[in-house]
Amino acid sequence: DAKTTQPPSMDCAEGRAANLPCNHSTISGNEYVYWYRQIHSQGPQYIIHGLKNNETNEMASLIITEDRKSSTLILPHATLRDTAVYYCIVSAKSGGSYIPTFGRGTSLIVHP
Amino acid sequence: EPEVTQTPSHQVTQMGQEVILRCVPISNHLYFYWYRQILGQKVEFLVSFYNNEISEKSEIFDDQFSVERPDGSNFTLKIRSTKLEDSAMYFCASDSGLDTGELFFGEGSRLTVL
Numbered sequence: 001d002a003k004t005t006q007p008p009s010m011d012c013a014e015g016r017a018a019n020l021p022c023n024h025s026t027i028s029g030n031e032y033v034y035w036y037r038q039i040h041s042q043g044p045q046y047i048i049h050g051l052k053n054n055e056t057n058e059m060a061s062l063i064i065t066e067d068r069k070s071s072t073l074i075l076p077h078a079t080l081r082d083t084a085v086y087y088c089i090v091s092a093k094s095g096g097s098y099i100p101t102f103g104r105g106t107s108l109i110v111h112p
Numbered sequence: 113e114p115e116v117t118q119t120p121s122h123q124v125t126q127m128g129q130e131v132i133l134r135c136v137p138i139s140n141h142l143y144f145y146w147y148r149q150i151l152g153q154k155v156e157f158l159v160s161f162y163n164n165e166i167s168e169k170s171e172i173f174d175d176q177f178s179v180e181r182p183d184g185s186n187f188t189l190k191i192r193s194t195k196l197e198d199s200a201m202y203f204c205a206s207d208s209g210l211d212t213g214e215l216f217f218g219e220g221s222r223l224t225v226l
Contacts, residue, residue, distance in 0.1 A: 041201060043116075043205070043219050044155060044205075044217045093211070096142065096207070096208075096210065097143040097207045098213075099157055100157075102156070103154065
């Protein structure tokens with residue numbers, strides 16, 4: 001019961017922006033969009049999350065469409081170290097936390 | 113920067129043996145999790161723990177598994193009688209509960225069951 005759809009792989013030139021799309025057409029009003037990444041076999045790393053508004057932090061920007069049915073994670077200046085699997089996750093919060101459910105994600109390869 | 117630490121980094125065990133994987137979550141965090149990732153497959157949720165009890169668990173988390181927070185700092189995952197299919201990376205995570213949206217994951221413990 002995948003809540004999100006992501007392309008299996010993408011590539012990007014070093015120094016260019018990487019734009020990773022995610023479809024979540026069945027998202028509910030109380031569900032947030034979270035992005036994580038996993039570099040090689042390391043533990044997943046949180047990147048950013050949002051509900052309705054676009055968000056930006058030191059790692060990335062998150063653009064959520066007005067109807068909330070899709071979003072794009074933007075890495076403004078990709079580096080080789082950004083090569084990883086990127087996961088788009090939709091989840092509601094329960095209490096003070098939530099349970100991320102990881103799909104297959106998008107394997108991003110940043111090349112020189 | 114605070115981090116979640118896991119030990120051992122790699123454990124090899126014989127089928128049928130008991131295994132305990134240890135995690136030290138970030139101090140003052142309130143929510144704790146175990147996930148696993150079989151080689152080449154997705155990261156799968158096992159269990160979440162809050163206020164000294166299991167808050168949610170997946171179908172994978174059967175009677176062979178148990179979790180404990182014995183001393184207020186460690187968070188352990190025990191597998192009573194390991195099977196070959198338990199071979200995987202096991203990730204611990206913690207969350208402050210302060211609504212930051214960020215789960216902090218450890219580097220994982222690789223379990224190999226022979």
